[in-house]
Structure formats: C-alpha cells, structure tokens
Amino acid sequence: MDKFSQSKVTEAKNGMVFHHPTKLVFGIGKVDTLKNEIIKFGRRALFISTSDTLFKTVGLQEKIRKLRKGIQVKIFSGIKQNPSFSEIERGVEVVSTYRPDVLIAIGGGSAIDAAKAIGVGAKSRYPLIKLVKEPDLIKSSLPVIALPTTAGTGAELSRGAILTDPKTKKKMGLRSDSLIPNVAIVDPKLTLSLPPELTLYTGFDALSHAIETLVSKKSNILTNAFSEIAIKLLLENLHQVITNGKDIAARVQVSFAATLMGYNLVYSQTCLPHRIQYALASVIDISHPRGVVLIYPAWLKRVYKVTAGNKLRTLVTEKELLTFMHSIKLISRLRNFGIGVDDVSMLSNRVTGDLKVDPVYKNKNTIKEILIESI
C-alpha cells in the first residue's frame, strides 16, 4: 500500500494522457484469432519476418498453410537483427507490386520495427531518411498486425522503429503515432521456443524499460503502476524462463510484463542507458540489450542517489538488483568489447535524444563519467 500511495503523491503533478489505438489480444492460444483480425482489413496479407524457418520454430507453419484458404499470403523474410534503410526500401517495393491490405509482423523487435517502417514508407512519397528527420511528414500507414515471438522490446505497442544507416552504422528512430500497430496478438506460446540467451536478453530489455520509465521525468501515475507490476513479474519469473523455457505459466508473466512496457515506451520514456546504447551500437556490433547491460551498474548507482531513485528503492534495492543481474550473468564491461578511455569523447558525442528526462543527467560530463566507470 505504501509503495502505491507514493506513486500517487509524487507523480500526480505530471498528469497523464492515455489514448492507445492498438487492439491488444493477449493470452495463451490467442494466435488462433489471427485470421479474424486479418479479414477485418482485407484478404491480401504480407507477412514480414526475420527468417522462413521462424514460422516452423514457433509452430505457425500449419496455421499459415490453413490461412491460405481464403487469404492471399506472401512472405517477405530475411529481416536482419538491426534492420537497415535499404531492407525497408526493398519491403516498400514488395508492397508496391503485391499491394497487400495488411502487414503481419512475426518475430522480435527487428521484424516488428521493419513492418512498422514498411507500413509508413509505403504510404509516403518521401524517402525514409527524410521521414526520420521530419516525422511530421508521416501521415498514415498500412495496417499492421504484430505477433511478437520474444518478450521484451514492446515494439508491438510502441510508436517507433529503430533503423540503421548501413554507411555510418548510425541508428535512427522513425517515430510517429502512425507507427503504432493496429493489432498486437501477444500469445506467450510463441515465446516457448526462444533459446535461453535470447530469453535472458529480451527479458532484461523489458526490465530496463520498467526501471527507466519509472525514474524518467516523463513518468506518470499510470506508467508507474505499470512499471511496478512489470518489475515484480520480471524479478519473480525471469530466472525461471531462462532455466526452463517451456514453463508456460512463467512465460505468460514475462510476456505480460514486456507488453505493459510497450505502453510505457509511449507514455513515459527510457533514460541514459538506452540513449548511450544507441551510440555504442554505432561503433561496436552488439545487440540492443547487451549494450544496455554494459551501462547499467554505473547508471543505477547514480539513480539510487537522487530523489527519483526512491520510487525504485521501494520496489527493489540497488544491492538486490545487482545481485539479480549477477545471478543471471548479466554483468559485462565495455573493455570486453574493445572500448577504452580513448573512445569516451567520441562515444559521448554520438549520444543523442532527449537526455533531460533522465533523473541523473546534468550535462555531457554525466555521460562521460558513466562511460568511464563502465570500462
């Protein structure tokens, strides 16, 4: 009770707006509703995925074969871990010849982000890079149905897609309400075949969203309530889904927490670990959550010292959180990736975005100090 009343007192002043256009269908076996959701948009569907074999891995091959009775299905697969502008442009070309009524993303954040970007790219006469720089030019999207096969990114509900410029390796966010998927079918059964390492890292991504959106200056009473639920569910169940991936009851809890954090990505905002991670990923080849992990201990230490950290402390202490991260082997250092003191200036200059929402950010030196401590 104390924990909850604290959220009310500290965050009521921020007020809140909650208007989420995604129809969320959550639960075991909900993937069976896919056909009904498709035909609301039409009978030509373009599936977007990382690989052809994924459908088999997550047990969807037979379902898609059945869908073909009555629905035109085309598959655009091979989306890479960090989708590039050229991949999205290829997808837009496929759309312009195939002319689907709806895009269906099956996979992790990369496949869902790709579908969202293809959806707006197909409806715009401007190149994608211009849409990144001038998001007001994004007016609409093809309908998107997202079916996550991981539990972590929140991409099935969020309003962004992270794309990589293959030349500069820079990551850029395409952001607009038009990118919010029309339907999210979150069936925890689709995550059962996710290997332990991916389960671990995507699960940590969800936990980092819960922590950062809680202490962020953009947090509000609703996102705080969501963060509290997500932190609890993830701390209680992450260990179990890593060691026993087939435990559907634990998978449900983790999927639900990760999905809730999709809302928090829209109505609150992530903090420095996410901002710094995007800079890191432009220099070293590292997955999103692995990059976030590197920054966490140094950032957490500072968070627990400021007022915003009190909200987190009532749920989990710094020591408990670090012990938890160690227990699931989620501690690493920048030097393991060849990053040293000489790289700090260059890296900190690459950090962009709204840094002031972070409770510990003062100026560029804050980033430098966190980076140095993370080496």
Ligand SMILES: [Fe+2]
């Ligand atoms: Fe993330």
